[in-house]
Amino acid sequence: MARRALIWHLFPIYLLVIILSLLSVVAYTVLSFRTFYLEQVRLDLKSRAALLHDQVVEQLNAGDGDALQELCDSLGHSSLTRITVILPTGRVVADSEQNAAGMDNHSGRVEVKQALNGGLGYSVRFSDTLDKQMMYIATPLLSAKATLGVLRVALPITAIDDTLRSVFRRLAYGSLLIALVAAAASWVVARRITRPLRALGHGAERFARGEFAHKLETHHSQEIDALADTMNQMAAELNERMNTVLRQKREQDAVLSSMVEGVIAVDSEVRIISLNGTAATIFGTDVTRATGKKVAEVVRNSSFHQFLDRALHSGESIEEEIVFHVDEPRTYHAHGTALRGDRGQSIGAVIVLHDVTRVRRLERVRQDFVANVSHELRTPITSIKGFVETLLEAPPSDATESKRFLEIVAKNATQLSALIDDLLSLSRIEQGEIPADTLLEGSNVRDVLCHAQHMSDPAAKRRGVLVRILCDDAITARLHPSLLQQAVLNLVDNAIKYSEEGQQIIVEARMVASSLLITVSDTGTGISSEHLPRLFERFYRVDKARSRDQGGTGLGLAIVKHIAELHGGSVAVKSTPGLGSTFEIRIPVR
Numbered sequence: 162m163a164r165r166a167l168i169w170h171l172f173p174i175y176l177l178v179i180i181l182s183l184l185s186v187v188a189y190t191v192l193s194f195r196t197f198y199l200e201q202v203r204l205d206l207k208s209r210a211a212l213l214h215d216q217v218v219e220q221l222n223a224g225d226g227d228a229l230q231e232l233c234d235s236l237g238h239s240s241l242t243r244i245t246v247i248l249p250t251g252r253v254v255a256d257s258e259q260n261a262a263g264m265d266n267h268s269g270r271v272e273v274k275q276a277l278n279g280g281l282g283y284s285v286r287f288s289d290t291l292d293k294q295m296m297y298i299a300t301p302l303l304s305a306k307a308t309l310g311v312l313r314v315a316l317p318i319t320a321i322d323d324t325l326r327s328v329f330r331r332l333a334y335g336s337l338l339i340a341l342v343a344a345a346a347s348w349v350v351a352r353r354i355t356r357p358l359r360a361l362g363h364g365a366e367r368f369a370r371g372e373f374a375h376k377l378e379t380h381h382s383q384e385i386d387a388l389a390d391t392m393n394q395m396a397a398e399l400n401e402r403m404n405t406v407l408r409q410k411r412e413q414d415a416v417l418s419s420m421v422e423g424v425i426a427v428d429s430e431v432r433i434i435s436l437n438g439t440a441a442t443i444f445g446t447d448v449t450r451a452t453g454k455k456v457a458e459v460v461r462n463s464s465f466h467q468f469l470d471r472a473l474h475s476g477e478s479i480e481e482e483i484v485f486h487v488d489e490p491r492t493y494h495a496h497g498t499a500l501r502g503d504r505g506q507s508i509g510a511v512i513v514l515h516d517v518t519r520v521r522r523l524e525r526v527r528q529d530f531v532a533n534v535s536h537e538l539r540t541p542i543t544s545i546k547g548f549v550e551t552l553l554e555a556p557p558s559d560a561t562e563s564k565r566f567l568e569i570v571a572k573n574a575t576q577l578s579a580l581i582d583d584l585l586s587l588s589r590i591e592q593g594e595i596p597a598d599t600l601l602e603g604s605n606v607r608d609v610l611c612h613a614q615h616m617s618d619p620a621a622k623r624r625g626v627l628v629r630i631l632c633d634d635a636i637t638a639r640l641h642p643s644l645l646q647q648a649v650l651n652l653v654d655n656a657i658k659y660s661e662e663g664q665q666i667i668v669e670a671r672m673v674a675s676s677l678l679i680t681v682s683d684t685g686t687g688i689s690s691e692h693l694p695r696l697f698e699r700f701y702r703v704d705k706a707r708s709r710d711q712g713g714t715g716l717g718l719a720i721v722k723h724i725a726e727l728h729g730g731s732v733a734v735k736s737t738p739g740l741g742s743t744f745e746i747r748i749p750v751r
């Protein structure tokens with residue numbers, strides 16, 4: 162049903178009441194007026210009849226019909242009254258308006274009957290004879306107790322209707338005017354009632370839109386003002402609560418978004434209620450796109466789905482490691498807890514994802530490292546043990562053979578010692594025993610290179626290669642001289658090992674853009690490209706046997722890489738098999 166405005170509930174009722182009251186007033190007035198008038202006419206006719214009675218009786222007794230007719234005519238004309246004399250038989254003997262002889266028997270007329278019965282006859286009706294609405298009064302004509310006939314006097318009452326009509330017309334016009342004024346007044350009143358209500362309605366709408374600063378006006382009636390005050394108070398409270406809720410939400414969002422852990426909350430239908438930025442990144446989506454969607458639409462990872470299912474249905478917190486592949490595989494430690502409603506029913510779950518990729522990688526590296534170290538140590542130790550046992554159990558009779566055995570033992574011991582030295586250096590660098598603030602400002606780079614060259618001199622001589630240095634005297638940088646010297650020495654040592662007799666090794670240092678670039682180039686064996694990406698890993702060797710034979714530990718380049726990183730720099734290699742290799746250390750200067 163269409164709803165009407167309040168004014169259309171009030172105004173028609175007002176209007177109806179006004180119209181009904183006016184109508185009843187008019188009707189009552191008209192009716193009273195008519196009754197009063199008729200009563201007046203009746204009394205008037207009655208007194209006229211009384212006045213005429215004796216004269217008519219006299220003429221009747223005299224038996225003079227013409228004189229009676231004359232009397233009726235003259236009195237009738239002078240008083241403007243119709244006068245009729247009727248015998249008890251009903252025959253009309255005289256009438257002031259008509260020819261009595263031509264008139265029908267009147268004994269059946271109501272007023273005549275009543276008069277013949279001895280009372281006063283009265284009737285108001287339409288006269289066919291005169292074609293008018295008439296009032297009749299009939300009284301018995303009595304002479305010495307005998308009823309001689311009936312005297313009837315009558316007056317037309319059409320005048321009253323005309324008068325009433327004009328009165329009614331004037332009343333109607335007056336009422337219409339009053340009705341119009343009353344209607345206008347009631348319209349104004351109705352509007353005065355509805356306008357503040359409408360203003361309250363608009364105010365409430367603004368509150369609903371969150372415009373709590375808006376204040377409802379309070380200068381209407383007592384009741385409306387009380388309502389407006391209550392609504393204003395309600396809006397203020399609502400505003401405060403909303404602000405609290407918003408502040409709490411902002412705080413919660415700030416906490417969630419600054420968390421390094423991914424957090425996702427789902428409802429019992431596995432729809433995402435909320436997730437933070439980290440979780441969105443883990444799933445390869447964004448927060449706004451994912452919120453409100455089913456997890457299956459956003460996350461494609463069956464292990465995660467199974468985990469979520471378990472979290473929703475198991476009574477306690479659960480944990481598991483899950484791998485997500487977005488750009489690269491990453492391992493997360495997932496912690497899931499079901500959300501419980503008032504009655505303990507499951508209404509969803511919260512999952513916290515903590516990235517353990519680095520931890521797992523480090524663990525693996527450590528395991529690999531331990532395995533590698535054990536393996537590297539075992540080879541020389543097994544060799545030493547074997548030769549020492551042989552020397553003890555069955556010493557060769559030949560002195561040169563014994564010497565050869567001892568030389569092998571000595572070489573393996575040197576290898577062991579080198580390995581342990583390298584391991585110690587590596588661990589010292591890795592454990593940050595050399596903090597960045599020990600870097601020396603303005604260290605001379607050429608000095609560092611010369612020291613390394615000097616230390617590699619015996620090996621170079623043995624191999625018959627020449628190590629040349631190309632470096633401006635003035636180049637200085639912020640560095641750790643002895644560590645950088647070790648790095649350069651490792652590179653030069655390798656270059657010597659993999660060069661042929663008579664070849665040249667060039668150690669060069671120069672400033673490129675804002676970096677110090679140190680390169681060690683040889684024209685030796687070179688390295689095929691498939692080995693290059695892993696060359697700087699610990700214990701990675703292209704040719705294990707050759708490396709070991711040359712006293713290599715497989716840690717030299719790893720140490721170089723760590724030293725470069727300690728300086729905030731990096732390492733790189735270019736090599737062509739058969740043509741030689743160039744290793745570079747790049748250290749940013751600022």
Ligand code: ADP
Binds near residue numbers: 655659683688
């Ligand atoms: P190693 O102690 O075996 O030399 P490194 O870490 O220093 O260990 O070097 C790793 C591997 O890289 C070596 O075994 C060798 O195969 C290769 N390599 C390093 N430097 C050179 C070079 N200048 N020319 C050719 N191969 C090299």
